[in-house]
Amino acid sequence: MSYVIYNKATSKILCKKDGSKYYKTEVAARAGLTRASNGARTAPAKTINKDDYAIAESSVYYSGIEKTETVINLMSGKPVVQSVNTPRCLDTSSNLYWSM
Secondary structure, three states, X not given: OOXXXXXXXXXXXXXXXXXXXXXXXXXXXXXXXXXXXXXXXXXXXXXXXXXXXXXXXXXXXHHHHOOEEEEEOOOOOOEEEEEOOOOHHHOOOOHHHHHO
16 A cells, blocks of 8 residues: 555645655655755745645546546647646657657
């Protein structure tokens, strides 16, 4: 069982400083959210509003909370539905995907 911190409006996952996005316990996730809101995770100018984020168990998040977005494939011009958490290197609507 693992936990994620996500934005309530966009459902994007808040990554840890090391790039990972999962916490082993809910207590650890709450501590991570507190650190991020206090600016310990990022530069002081990039602190987050703690009220805009929530914590969920990862299986619950992926089965019912995570949103999708429709983007246009650069090569075919057809719409593609993908997760809002799709990394840019795997996003078919970005030049980075097609230049690799």
